[in-house]
Amino acid sequence: MITERLDLRPTAEADTDELYPIMSDPEGWWFDPINRHDEPERTRRFAARAEERWEEGLSYWTVRERASGRVVGVGGAQRHASGSWNLSYRIATDAWGRGYATELARAGIAAARAADPDVPVIAWVVAHNEPSRRVAQRLGLTDRGPHLDENDGQIRLAYADKPIDDWVATAGASRPSEAASPPAASQTQSLGLTDPETAPEATRN
Numbered sequence: 001m002i003t004e005r006l007d008l009r010p011t012a013e014a015d016t017d018e019l020y021p022i023m024s025d026p027e028g029w030w031f032d033p034i035n036r037h038d039e040p041e042r043t044r045r046f047a048a049r050a051e052e053r054w055e056e057g058l059s060y061w062t063v064r065e066r067a068s069g070r071v072v073g074v075g076g077a078q079r080h081a082s083g084s085w086n087l088s089y090r091i092a093t094d095a096w097g098r099g100y101a102t103e104l105a106r107a108g109i110a111a112a113r114a115a116d117p118d119v120p121v122i123a124w125v126v127a128h129n130e131p132s133r134r135v136a137q138r139l140g141l142t143d144r145g146p147h148l149d150e151n152d153g154q155i156r157l158a159y160a161d162k163p164i165d166d167w168v169a170t171a172g173a174s175r176p177s178e179a180a181s182p183p184a185a186s187q188t189q190s191l192g193l194t195d196p197e198t199a200p201e202a203t204r205n
Contacts, residue, residue, distance in 0.1 A: 001061065001111070003103050008061035011050040011074060015062045016043050018071035027093045031129040053078060058115045060088065063104055065095075075104050077112035077121065081150035084160075084167045085112040087123040088205060089135060101135045109139065109161065120167060123159040124149045125205045132205040133157070145170065 029036035063073035136159035
């Protein structure tokens with residue numbers, strides 16, 4: 001997919017060397033340091049899982065500047081453990097301030113809605129990550145409050161394009177019944193406190 005300034009290509013294991021500097025940069029993980037990639041093997045696994053999940057129809061893109069061809073990020077939309085869409089936008093720290101996260105995320109929302117418009121698109125945001133919250137707001141997503149992120153069992157703010165009560169649990173509550181069509185087994189992994197190494201991949205905003 002091509003946007004005004006970005007070349008979005010399906011993430012592949014072959015992208016590991018270009019993605020690792022982004023995924024391991026401490027400045028880029030200031031809001032969630034425990035999930036920073038501390039070795040290339042972790043990035044390789046991340047990229048390989050993202051590549052495999054394109055078989056489901058949609059997964060993450062590796063983000064390149066059209067002008068330079070340089071890899072400057074990763075993200076887009078991927079099925080969440082809840083069956084909703086997980087929206088992610090991770091940009092290299094030296095490319096911050098150019099609006100790339102918003103441009104990437106808009107493309108991710110459009111792709112998710114084209115693939116399955118009946119489920120919510122959710123950006124899971126750490127509460128103190130104000131820059132990521134501003135991106136979600138610019139996208140027109142609504143802060144639905146703290147909810148359980150079933151990809152790893154953590155509580156995060158859920159910014160979504162439609163109501164999510166039938167999809168995810170609020171903080172301190174049990175998971176809602178599957179009122180909507182349940183996700184396929186390959187998407188759910190183990191619901192609840194999911195091992196992030198085997199869960200549907202998220203880069204966490």
